[in-house]
Amino acid sequence: MARTRAPERTLLPSDEPLSLLRKDGTPVEDSPLVMPGDDVLVELHRRMVVGRRFDAQATALTKQGRLAVYPSSRGQEACEVGAVLALREQDWLFPTYRDSVALVTRGVDPAETLTLLQGGWHLGYDPYAHRVGPQCTPLATNSLHAVGFAHAARLKGEDTAALVLLGDGATSEGDxxxxxxFAGVWRAPTVFLVQNNGYAISVPMSKQNAAPSLAHKGIGYGVPSVLVDGNDVAAVYAVVREALHAGGPTLIEAITYRIEAHTNADDANRYRDAAEVASWLDRDPVDRIESYLTARGLLDNARREAVAAEAEEFxxxxxxxxxxxxxxxxAELFEHVYAAxxxxxxxQAAALREELA
Incomplete structure (x- = not known):
């Protein structure tokens, strides 16, 4: 018997990234997206401020030798916070090594989040407690994990979707x-969010992709695709929320920028200039939502100071x-590798015990 497919959504992304807020914080009047409610917008702002301060602290800890490495996500807060807050409680997140802010936003303990980057446990948190898969270091392997999980959930009759975070470089990987x-064939409820931050380490987009956008890649797989302004947290929240409720796969490309170097071991000055970075600082995602909330009377100085103080305490x-x-x-090296x-x-464990003795 032929499998019945859900009604097809538009496969072709828009020519320009969808947005709700311009870079100065003024609203886009003719946007096809639905503006989140005021309470959601206020929470998006709070989480972005806390997330940015956490990111800066993690960077400082790396310089002090407390972390082995740290890939900063400064400038990408709208992607990570907007997407994670769009998740329902039953949905799962499949992050990468750059998505520590996303984990903290999902409620994962910050110290447990950084265990991997500290060089301790590969997975320092309980994935089932927060519905967050392991942070993926090899590029794109988490995409297959997300699709497999979503497909299994559908077979079990569960109303669960998977959100997988990827970088632009991951779209060049076979996984x-x-x-x-697989997501297109199975209609697996998986949202692929590609944070296009301009570079795969030092490789610019011009050397990675010849298509009009990364979002266009979904067309060949029958996966509806969306192009969104990744520095507009309201827009990111709106498109991810809609995709999670669509019941099938969606490929979202969010245009953003990595302000800091790839990691503390990278010298970004070797492949990009200061003027480029400055142009993106002018499109700061936190400033954008702050300007909008201030103009709406939803954010005053007292509220701004309270959020900043909360971020410092965090x-x-x-x-x-x-x-x-x-x-x-x-001896913990040998724990939780296999069930038995x-x-x-x-x-190997016995050999290590003898050597230590």
Whole structure:
């Protein structure tokens, strides 16, 4: 029997990124997107401010040697916060190594979030407690995890969607294409959010893709595609929220920018100039939502100061916890690798015990 498909949505993305707020914070009158409610907008702003301060603190901790590496997401807060707050409680998030702000926004303990980047546990938090998969370091492998999870949930009759975060470089990986193909065939409720921040480490978009946009990649897989202004948190929230309720796959390309270097081990001055960075600082996502909320009377000086103070307190707690030395336990290397230890794993554990003794 032929499988019945859901009604097709528009596959072709818009020519220009969809938005609700211009870079100066004024609203776009003719936008096809639905503006989130005032309470949602206020919360989006609060989470972005806290997230940015957390990101800055993590960067500082890396310089102090408390983290082995940290990939900053400064400038991409609208993508991470907007997308995560659009999730329903039952939905799952599949992040990358650059999405620590997304994890914190989802409610994951900040110290547990940074365990991977500290060089401790590969997964320092309980994924089931927050419905957050492991942070993915290999590019695009989380895309297949998300599609498999969403497909399984549909087979079980669950009303659950998966949001997978990707960078522009991940769209050049085979895993992303396989995931999009499976999602298109299975109509798996998966939202692919590509944070196009301009560079795959040092490789610019001009050397990665010849299509009009990354969003156009969805057409070949029968996956509806959306192009959105990734520095407009209201727009990101709106398109992700709509995609999560669509019942099938969606590919979203969010145009944003990575203000800091790829990681603390990267020298971004070797492949981009200061003028380019300055032009994107002028499109700051936090400033944009602040201008809109202020003009609407939803954000005054007292509220702004309160949010800033909350962000400082949050950073102080992160700093205090990460500045505490943890005595490593080498035997933990062999825990939680398999449900039951294999013979090779048992032999390796025994060899380590003898060496330590």
């Amino acid at each position: 992303t294409h396989e995931a999009l193909n 950073a102080a707690r992160v700093r205090a916890r990460l500045n505490t030395d943890v005595e490593p336990t080498p 230890k294999t013979a090779n794993l048992r032999a």
